[in-house]
Amino acid sequence: MLAANPTGKVPAITTENGVHLAESSVLLDYLEDAYPDTPLYPGEPEARARVRQLMKVSELYLELPARRLLPAVLAGVAVDQAVKDEVRAALELGLGSLGVLADFSPFVAGREMTLADIYLRYALAIPRLVGPAQLDWDIMAEVDGLAGWYAMMADSDIARKVDADMQANTADFMAFIASRKK
Ligand SMILES: N[C@@H](CCC(=O)N[C@@H](CS)C(=O)NCC(=O)O)C(=O)O
Incomplete structure (x- = not known):
């Protein structure tokens, strides 16, 4: 690796x-x-940039802050309330921005599927995990249209294959992480 x-x-x-x-x-x-x-990506420069903006918001304000609470969820590591408050504030910014930027009509950036749909779906994996577990917060209910879009994105052969692959490899991945920390 x-x-x-x-x-x-x-x-x-x-x-x-x-x-x-x-x-x-x-x-x-x-x-x-x-x-x-x-x-x-769409063909037109501004539409392309909007897709990239959605991807960047997903990474910086959803995925990255939520990662700070991952050790608490996966390994029971204690986390200060101050850290939880910071993560919550960052996620509020990300979810608020997503609510403004995303169309969900039916895709994140409009009628065509773009990289923003793929990126957001996987960027949400960690917030979806840590939100309920550490912040008592169903983050998917925070943005109108998000839960319906997520269900739509999960309902395809490729998504089912990716999800199954991820599940099948989770035990090995977790064992690797645990062994490295020893
Ligand atoms: N910014 C990276 C994040 C990659 C990342 O953090 N991957 C995790 C799995 S979701 C990982 O490999 N963790 C193992 C480690 O940190 O050694 C990306 O977008 O690809």
């Missing part, structure tokens, strides 16, 4: 030419460039 990604984190890929790449948004952009036949 360290050869594929110096941070040792997943996801990481090795291209057909043997080039190692990592960071989710970078991988998505690479796939977009390498396989242009089914574009997942």
Whole structure:
């Protein structure tokens, strides 16, 4: 993993030419460039930027702050109330921004599915976990249309395959994390 990604984190890929790449948004952009036949960014510059804005908001104000409470959920590590308050405030900013920026008509950025849908779905994984467990907060109910959109996104063969793969590998992943901490 360290050869594929110096941070040792997943996801990481090795291209057909043997080039190692990592960071989710970078991988998505690479796939977009390498396989242009089914574009997942709109063609027009402002619409493309809006999709990127949604992806950035999902990463910075939903996924990253929620990660701070992950050790509490996964390993029972005690967390100060001050940290919980900070995470809640950051998530409020993220969810509030999502409420303004997202269309859900039916996709996040409008009528076509874009990378923002893919990115948001997986960026939400950690807030969906830590919100109820650590903040007593159903974050999915916070934004109109979010829960319905999430259910729609989960209802496809590819989403079911990704979710099943993730579940099948969770035990190994958790064992790896636990072994590394010893
Ligand atoms: N910013 C990275 C985050 C990657 C990340 O944190 N991956 C986690 C799994 S969700 C991981 O590999 N954790 C193991 C570790 O931290 O060593 C991305 O967008 O790809």
